[in-house]
Amino acid sequence: MAKKQTPMMEQYFSIKDQYPNELLFYRLGDFYELFYDDAITASRELNITLTGRNSGESDKAPMCGVPYHAAESYIEKLIQKGYKVAICEQVEDPKAAKGIVKRDVIRVVTPGTLMTENGTDSRENNFLALFYRTKEAFVQLYSDISTGEIIWDRLADTDDRMGPVLDALSMYRPSELVLAGETTLTKDMSGFISNQFSRLVESPFHPDVDVDVLRSTARAQFVDIGLVEEDVLEALGYLLLYYQSVIKADISHINYVHQRSLGDRMILDTSCLRHLEVTHNLRDGGTKGTLLSILDRTLTPMGARLLKQWVESPLMDVYHIQRRQNAIAELVAKPALRDGIRDTLRSVFDFERILSRVETGSVSPRDFTSLRESLRTLPALRGLAEDFEASALQEVASRIDTHDAVYELLATAIAEQPALTLKDGRVIRDGYNEELDELRSLATNSQEWLHRLEEDVKEKTGIRLRTGYNKVFGYYFEVPHSHTDAVPAYFVRKQTLANAERYITPELKEFEVKILSAKEKIISLEQQLYQELRNRIKAVVRPIQETARALAQLDVLAGLATVAYEEQYICPTVTMNGQIVIRDGRHPVIEKYLKHEVFVPNDVTLNHDEEEFLLITGPNMAGKSTYMRQVAVLMIMAQIGSFIPAREATISPVDRIFTRVGASDDISTGQSTFMVEMKEVAYILENATSKSLLILDEIGRGTSTFDGLSIAQAVVEYIYRHIHGKTLFATHYHELIHLEEVYPRLKNYTVAVKEKGKDVAFLRRIVKGGADRSYGIHVARLAGLPADVLNRAEELLEALEAGSHRDGEDAMRTLPAQVAEPAKKASKASRQQAAAEEAGFGSGNLFTSSVIDDLLAVDVMSLTPIEALNVLYKLQESARKGGGK
Structure with a gap:
């Protein structure tokens, strides 16, 4: 314990007691110092040297410090690590202080109140x-x-x-x-x-x-x-x-x-944002590979933040969706105006945040420069926006004020390239303030000014003299003894030499005071003028904020139009008839990142009449999850007013999108994958409505086959009977396809597959019908399992499919290593024939089916070039036979 603390440390502890949970940056001269536990923490987190200081105790107090002019970057690092920082400054002039200089905390910086220019991601809000x-x-x-x-x-x-x-x-x-x-x-x-x-x-x-x-x-x-x-x-x-x-x-x-x-926004819950990777990816939490990354062509931080809010809160009101669509459509149709707006927006800085720093007193000279350059663009931006006819763009134009008076003030007051800080000087432009100009002139041209003064005095008095300077008397006029009789009365003699007398004058003394204190006065006056400038702009912060928000909206609309134009997206028709019809829809993210193959588009039809519930079966890794995510992502895009990647589309807004996709444990709460899945399903069943879109993938897979199958069917029936939401339900339980016969609004869909011997090709096409198996062994082969394992798995699968489940369990215990060859060949032949029929290779005989029917049955996207020629040849032969040729 301290015997007697020094006055400075007593002051430190009196302040630290008020901020026990913050790291106290205590100003001493040109440094912010930290002591005791704060110093130990800061030294570790900032990797700076830990020293000690005499505090009156037997041992020195642990201490570390950072230069005050570079403190901002150190504070940002601490805030990003989750600490809070209390900034303690001198609050009185040291020259006027009696004893220790008074200090107090002028600001506490916390993670949620960080406002420095580099402290947060400019393209995201810091909430x-x-x-x-x-x-x-x-x-x-x-x-x-x-x-x-x-x-x-x-x-x-x-x-x-x-x-x-x-x-x-x-x-x-x-x-x-x-x-x-x-x-x-x-x-x-x-x-x-x-x-x-x-x-x-x-x-x-x-x-x-x-x-x-x-x-x-x-x-x-x-x-x-x-x-x-x-x-x-x-x-x-x-x-x-x-x-x-x-x-x-x-x-x-x-x-x-x-x-x-x-009630006018679609709700995207935690699970939906995560599973669909709307704004953050599952890999590292970044934005790469997200829907936001595909849509973000904004050019200003303000626009980027607004776009993120749009994507996370899509609209439900048809009128407002159509207003945005009309604005985007006009921007697409008028590329010259769109490009003009975007070129001008490149010169706009984040002046929405700059205005906040103006308000709180932390605005820097470079902030004012950025604000000035941003305001310079406003007349051009408003002029371009006024040429549009869409109501949303006209509204934006009406909200853009050019703020001419503020721009003129900044253009007149702030130097073209000001110093980083006020203490460096040269922040206020020359010509803005006469007193400042004179002080600068004195500081930079003192000898020239002194020479002019000397010539003026010679001319007025007619005597011979010269100016000089020494540390004792300062500046003086030296007059030879032969001219001392003509010295004016206002000359005050200070020193007698052998051949001359030295004098001072009020004007010369005033010059001396100005010269010696010019730098200090320049800094003080610049600070005063800077504060006056901040107060004048502070008075008009609110209307400039409104302009900033209008520019953000213009930036988002122009960015979405750019995406639509460059990616050839189409404008979906928005209705209230409950229909969702998308033709040749594509997943915007996967399509963008798919480099070595062409993305296969797919259709979807959802309504409350005939196709309310789509039961999608088929092999794993064949594209079921991508298809369902695609539908959900396209709905989000459509409901923010964006164009979408499709051939054509008609959508009715949904109130929520619920997703149960993927597998994950919750280790922190000790919940298994299956428990997490069941909780998510329970949440969906409790909150979904008939206006919702439900995306459910592989419900029940985390438990035994019969348990999982039972849960999956029960969930299907509950959604169908009680919720009536538009639903995409993917499952590997192909036993559920019989539900189509029971529930008229439930339709079976599957992923088209082409088999060639033991090889299987997933065609990524979602077609009507149900799969009769899951192709798990084929996927295992693609994954590279050993041949012995694959062969044994095929033998066990055929035995299980040949009898009841119980017989199959017995067979798994007793089945020999080989299965009767005829049975294997028969099974293989039947599968190959089914695949051929699925691919559209029928007989083509007009006496059994028409050429048109055969042609309509062909899935063109699934055929290789040689298969397409074979189909064409067979169709032509059928046509000839049917025509008697």
């Missing part, structure tokens, strides 16, 4: 989440302080409706979670967060304030919020107070508040 639980409801907020946006949602019956909370966490992926008041996390939520978000920082926040203060704080900030529940206002009040407690600056730029779901 802070706030949870607030009351007796009546659970309120969740998601706020990006760098853009001024808040998204809120209110859930009743909080005990059994946490699904939407987990879905929102998956969508917004916050970096920090504030638990307001007495709010705590449920066990399920804690498990989900620890499993999905390894670096999500939790921040309990329970200030001693009355709910009336919370509500009045929210109403004062959001004057146009309208009618919302009081607990929502309380949550907003908590959020604002939390921001004020850490940012310690004006936050009036936070003004864009909207509800997460108003």
